[in-house]
Amino acid sequence: MTYCVALILDQGMVFASDSRTNAGVDYVSSFSKMKVFERPGDRVIVILSSGNLAITQGVMELLERRIHDQSPNLMEVESLYDAALLVGGALREMQGRDGQVLAQYNIDYGASFLVGGQIAGEAPRLFNVYSQGNFIEATLDTPYFQIGESKYGKPILDRVITRETPLDDAVKCVLISFDSTIRSNISVGPPIDLLCYRHNAVRVDRRLRIAEDDPYFQTLRRLWSEGLRGVFATLPAPP
Amino acid sequence: MTYCVALILDQGMVFASDSRTNAGVDYVSSFSKMKVFERPGDRVIVILSSGNLAITQGVMELLERRIHDQSPNLMEVESLYDAALLVGGALREMQGRDGQVLAQYNIDYGASFLVGGQIAGEAPRLFNVYSQGNFIEATLDTPYFQIGESKYGKPILDRVITRETPLDDAVKCVLISFDSTIRSNISVGPPIDLLCYRHNAVRVDRRLRIAEDDPYFQTLRRLWSEGLRGVFATLPAPP
Numbered sequence: 001m002t003y004c005v006a007l008i009l010d011q012g013m014v015f016a017s018d019s020r021t022n023a024g025v026d027y028v029s030s031f032s033k034m035k036v037f038e039r040p041g042d043r044v045i046v047i048l049s050s051g052n053l054a055i056t057q058g059v060m061e062l063l064e065r066r067i068h069d070q071s072p073n074l075m076e077v078e079s080l081y082d083a084a085l086l087v088g089g090a091l092r093e094m095q096g097r098d099g100q101v102l103a104q105y106n107i108d109y110g111a112s113f114l115v116g117g118q119i120a121g122e123a124p125r126l127f128n129v130y131s132q133g134n135f136i137e138a139t140l141d142t143p144y145f146q147i148g149e150s151k152y153g154k155p156i157l158d159r160v161i162t163r164e165t166p167l168d169d170a171v172k173c174v175l176i177s178f179d180s181t182i183r184s185n186i187s188v189g190p191p192i193d194l195l196c197y198r199h200n201a202v203r204v205d206r207r208l209r210i211a212e213d214d215p216y217f218q219t220l221r222r223l224w225s226e227g228l229r230g231v232f233a234t235l236p237a238p239p
Numbered sequence: 240m241t242y243c244v245a246l247i248l249d250q251g252m253v254f255a256s257d258s259r260t261n262a263g264v265d266y267v268s269s270f271s272k273m274k275v276f277e278r279p280g281d282r283v284i285v286i287l288s289s290g291n292l293a294i295t296q297g298v299m300e301l302l303e304r305r306i307h308d309q310s311p312n313l314m315e316v317e318s319l320y321d322a323a324l325l326v327g328g329a330l331r332e333m334q335g336r337d338g339q340v341l342a343q344y345n346i347d348y349g350a351s352f353l354v355g356g357q358i359a360g361e362a363p364r365l366f367n368v369y370s371q372g373n374f375i376e377a378t379l380d381t382p383y384f385q386i387g388e389s390k391y392g393k394p395i396l397d398r399v400i401t402r403e404t405p406l407d408d409a410v411k412c413v414l415i416s417f418d419s420t421i422r423s424n425i426s427v428g429p430p431i432d433l434l435c436y437r438h439n440a441v442r443v444d445r446r447l448r449i450a451e452d453d454p455y456f457q458t459l460r461r462l463w464s465e466g467l468r469g470v471f472a473t474l475p476a477p478p
Contacts, residue, residue, distance in 0.1 A: 151390030155419040159467055168476045176471075180394040216478055227470030228398055232415075235462055237407045239455055 001187035002033055002148035004048035005177060006114040007170050008126040008138045010163050012198040012205065013116055014170045016178065017048045018148075020189035034193040035060055037067075037074045040203035044117040045074055045083050046195055050148035051111030051131065052102070055094050059111065062090040080125040081137075084115045088133035095133075112147045117197060124199050152184040153177035167196055172220065175210070179221045192217075240426035241272055241387035243287035244416060245353040246409050247365040247377050249402050251437040251444065252355055253409045255417065256287045257387075259428035273432040274299055276306075276313045279442035283356040284313055284322050285434055289387035290350030290370065291341070297333040298326065298350065319364040320376075323354045327372035334372075351386045356436060363438050391423040392416035406435055411459065414449070418460045431456075 004017040017033040031053060037045040047063075049056035063086060066073040077083050095109055102109040115135075116126035126138040128145040138145060143163050146154065160173045171194065181188045189212075196206040210217050243256040256272040270292060276284040286302075288295035302325065305312040316322050334348055341348040354374075355365035365377040367384040377384055382402050385393065399412045410433065420427045428451075435445040449456050 151423070152394050154423045155391050155394070156467075158422055159464060160471060169471075171477045172471065172474050175477075176474075184390070184393045184397055216475070220474055223474055224470065225398060227473065228395075228467070231463065231466030231470060232399060232408075232411065234466065235411050235415075235459055236455070238410045238414075 002050040003153060003181045003188045004033060004050055004114055004148055005144060005146045005174055006048060006116050006126055007144040007161060008124060009143055009165055009170055011167045012196060013124060014167065014174055015046045015048055015116065015195040016174045017193050018188045019191050020187060021053050022187055032193055036204060038204055039075060043119045044197055044202060044204055046117050047087065048114040049111065052109050055098065055109055055111040058094040059090045062093060078119060079122055080117060080119055084127035084129055084135045087113050087115050088129050088135055092133040114145050114147055118202055120202050149181060149185050149188050153181040156180060175217060175220055176224050179224065241289040242392060242420045242427045243272060243289055243353055243387055244383060244385045244413055245287060245355050245365055246383040246400060247363060248382055248404055248409055250406045251435060252363060253406065253413055254285045254287055254355065254434040255413045256432050257427045258430050259426060260292050261426055271432055275443065277443055278314060282358045283436055283441060283443055285356050286326060287353040288350065291348045294333050294337065294348055294350040298329045301329040301332060317358060318361055319356060319358055323366035323368055323374045326352050326354050327368050327374055331372040353384050353386055357441055359441050388420055388424050388427050392420040395419060414456060414459055415463050418463065
């Protein structure tokens with residue numbers, strides 16, 4: 001499984017993805033699920049992927065090849081909407097190639113993507129591309145999207161995140177959301193790829209890879225756990 | 240959807256279930272998903288149900304009728320294992336009756352049950368009856384089972400609950416787990432049926448129905464939310 005989340009806030013955007021993949025519990029490995037297409041000053045397009053790894057890698061391969069040999073491509077499109085359209089199209093192409101064979105073996109060939117960033121001349125945008133290749137866009141009412149194993153980490157996002165949340169707080173909240181997911185589901189695991197984007201910078205602000213033994217992540221996990229237990233202890237007993 | 244949780248701890252057991260059912264978003268209603276079979280001094284059997292409501296209600300009807308006209312039945316069995324066997328059997332019977340027709344309409348006829356309590360002469364036990372009618376028992380390593388929409392409310396249980404958790408703390412934790420679920424998923428909603436059992440009492444200790452406007456539940460939700468935000472605010476910013 002996978003867990004990816006992307007937030008679009010007043011200050012900017014935060015993207016995060018785990019790196020665990022598994023084809024059965026005896027074949028667990030690590031693959032990055034974040035891809036960045038950047039030409040500073042012109043565009044930043046971040047793509048997070050979830051689902052069948054052969055399909056998502058195939059989609060990325062198609063998108064990258066086309067930058068060199070086909071129009072339109074991700075480095076040419078003038079709107080992030082068109083970028084999402086290219087991702088959805090490449091997904092349908094991959095599923096058209098492999099879907100029928102995988103279905104014969106009852107292998108799930110579903111995949112989904114978060115596509116966000118900014119292209120110069122347009123506002124920052126964030127899209128959620130479904131497994132059927134169609135997609136929706138985040139609006140003022142919906143400041144975040146999740147794909148993959150999203151439920152364990154949703155409550156903390158729902159409690160904390162609003163459009164007004166500062167980027168640093170959003171990063172903290174995303175890491176706690178990952179902590180909750182990692183604790184409850186072994187199919188999601190570090191390292192966590194994390195990327196911050198400040199609106200209208202049209203270049204990546206920060207990009208880092210957070211390993212399990214990352215001192216900040218460890219401190220955050222410990223303080224959060226202790227803090228929760230502390231709050232819990234102060235709650236009144238049932239009458 | 241539904242959310243039910245049952246804990247078996249050193250001091251006793253806690254059972255809780257929500258009451259929301261929906262057949263589409265335009266047909267949302269309220270049904271209790273907790274059934275108690277009690278003869279003080281002899282047995283307490285609590286059954287929580289999740290899944291297709293026609294199936295789970297049918298299972299309960301079969302189990303209740305058999306108390307009057309068939310052996311073995313829930314008021315006769317000498318072990319909770321045999322109670323779980325009766326529940327699984329009744330589930331298979333209902334699915335045998337309705338499953339094929341429902342499958343023709345692509346209607347999910349899955350259902351699952353938590354069956355716990357104590358029969359005099361035996362230790363307290365807790366079982367999770369799967370949709371196929373087979374079941375597993377909670378052991379020392381696994382102090383709780385969840386059925387239904389379980390993921391949103393799992394992280395807090397994983398962080399707080401151990402076998403040693405006192406019953407009052409377990410009730411608090413279960414209510415917080417419901418709060419997280421209710422906030423993130425509209426298909427789970429109050430009132431919450433809550434039951435506490437103290438080991439070897441062989442009678443229900445406390446049973447209550449917690450409505451949305453219950454003062455204790457409201458206080459708990461508010462303090463927990465404020466407490467979480469408080470802890471969050473004290474966490475160090477990313478480097």
